[in-house]
Amino acid sequence: MSDQPTVRRPGWVTALLLALSVMMIVVFLLLGNWQIRRLAWKQDLIAAVDARAFQDPVGLPDSFDAEEHAYLRVSVEAEYQQASVVLVKTVTEIGPGYWVMMPLHTDQGILWVNRGYVPPDFSTSEHWATPAPPVIGLLRPTVEGGTLLESNDPAIDRWVSRDTREMSRARNLGSTLPFFVDADHQGAPGAWPRGGLTVIRFSNSHLYYALTWYAMAALFAGALVYVIRSARHKNPDVP
Structure with missing residues (x-):
């Protein structure tokens, strides 16, 4: 039985595969470089937030920029409007319950303050410590609409x-600031609401992602070299 002739791949197919492989290597390298830039940005963000959150409290900014003022520690001298309280569903490290949101009337408009967390059994004001100015805490941008799973109603x-702003409309309040204050805890350690529960933590996996993309580029490059050397070994006429 005679051997059948070997069917050789057209040259243009080989060239196309090589070009695609090179393009993939370049793409992986670019993605790795992008993650390195993201890593530097995230490290600067973490350092900036730490500096804002743990500095001495300052007054409210004249205009709010989320990138510049998020987690800024502030102090506000104003009286709570307890009749307009809003309870916002939440789950904290303590358990499920509510954030107690109360408005303040300031010269700049209505400022909502998150006094802290209460469990469902302590969701009425008779269980809460009496608030007293000044309000000291961290600025947070408003969260419009709801969550991925639920909407405000x-x-x-x-x-x-x-x-x-939606809370102010629901309570018939006036012009409202586009941020709120996560207040520090007031009263005895076990008093409700439990303030000071702001989580200041940012995921930072950019170095891991960068190394993954660089590893993919290295694997593609190694495979490409292997294929080229194998082709040249089988056919010495291949340049």
């Missing part, structure tokens, strides 16, 4: 996100 007073 002012008509039935159901709140799942701290949407300051």
Whole structure:
């Protein structure tokens, strides 16, 4: 039985595969470089937030920029409007319950303050410590609409996100600032609401992602060299 002739791949197919492989290597390298730039940005962000959150409190900014003022520690001298409280569903390290949101009337408009967390059994004001100025805490941008799983429904007073302007409309309040204050804890250590629960933590896996993309580029490059050397070994006429 005679051997059948070997069918050789057209040269243009080989060239196309090589070009695609080279393109993939370049793409992986670019993605790795992008993650390195993201790593530098995230490290600068973490350092900036740490500096803001743990500095001495300052007054409210004249205009709010989320990138510049998020987690800024502030102090506000104003009286709470306890009649307009809003309870926002939450889950904290303590357990499920509510954030107690209360508005303040300031010269710049209505400022909502998150006094802290209360469990469901302590969701009425008779269980809460009496608030007293000044309000000291961290600035947070308003969270509009709701969460991925639920939406705010002012008509039935159901709140799942701290949407300051929508809360003011529901309580017939005036012009409202586009941020709120996560207040420090007031009163005895075990008093409700439990303030000071702001989580200041940012995921930072950019170095891991960068190394993954660089490893993919290295694997593609190694495979490409292997294929070229194998082809030249089988056919010495290949340049």
